[in-house]
Amino acid sequence: MTAPGIFGTLSAHFRSARDIRLRALIMAERKRVSGRFKILDVGGRADYWHRVGMDFLESQDADVLIVNHEARELAGTADSRGRLRAEVGDARGLAYADHSFDLVHSNSVIEHVGSFADKCAFASEVRRLAPAYYVQTPYYWFPIDPHWPKMPLFHWMPLSWRWRLLCRFKLGFAGPHREVGHAMADLEATVLLDWAQMRSLFPDARLRPERLFGLPKSIIAERTSSRALDREEGAL
Known part of the structure; x- marks a missing residue:
């Protein structure tokens, strides 16, 4: 197996573990909400949520609104159960009221939104739109950028x-x-972020690394509705 092939296999393993963690977060947040649980996915795609599980979303009575600035990324979003919806929008400035959602989710998006000022605007919207959020991004100091996996460093x-x-x-x-x-x-x-930059962008989050061979591969910023955050895993 080639190096990129191995990296792809390992990335699939991380995605599976990430899905488990995300489902646990949704279930925990679901307990405080009466009625439908509203998720905003910033910059996402429908296939991601099919992987997380449509049966799972149904069991949690959860609806997902996917907002992406490229309409072509939203193709095939509609589902027979009505759990997924899509809108074109700019994540640096969204026309939704504060706390319009129960959870904001973003996976490998913030590194693509532009300058650091653009990233600040993105993070501000994430923090504004729900009491809880989950933001994942590749880590700058991991030797392989997943966008260019064929050439380490x-x-x-x-x-x-x-x-x-x-x-x-x-x-x-x-x-x-x-x-x-x-x-x-x-x-x-594509501009990757390090730990200090993520801490600046999400000061009210718990940051935790995903590790590969002992090295931090990506960073996940999480805020829960209770704000009773677990101890930060910050020893990089």
């Missing part, structure tokens, strides 16, 4: 090296890139 290289490599090789899901502008656009659209 790629995201630590100088920018001038990276766009040249993208123009010559297929390092991620697309490529090689045909021209510099396209390569630069892809690089600028």
Whole structure:
């Protein structure tokens, strides 16, 4: 098996463990809510929730509104049970009232929203829209960026090296890139975060790492409705 293939297999393992954790969080938060449990998924897709489990959402009487800035990412969202809905929107500024939802969820999105100021706007919306949230993102100091799995250490290289490599090789899901502008656009659209930056963005959350071979691979920021957060796992 190739290195990217091994990484993909391990990523699938982490996704499965993440799903278990997310289901536990939803069940815990569900206990305080009467009526339907409302989840906002910022930047998500329907296939993610099919993996989490439509039967599970049904058992929790949970509805999911998926908001994505690209309409093509929302194709196939409708489901026969009416548990999934979709809207096009900008996560840096959403037209929903404070605490319109019971849980805000985001998986591997915040690294794509732009500058740090854009990330601050994104985080502010996440924190504003529900009493509880769950935000996952790849960790900058893990040696493999999941967006470019074929070249370890790629995201630590100088920018001038990276766009040249993208123009010559297929390092991620697309490529090689045909021209510099396209390569630069892809690089600028993915900026990973470290622990201190996530702490700044989500000061009221518990942060915890997902580890691979003892190294932090990604960061999850969680806030519960009770705000009785568990001890932070912050020894990186």
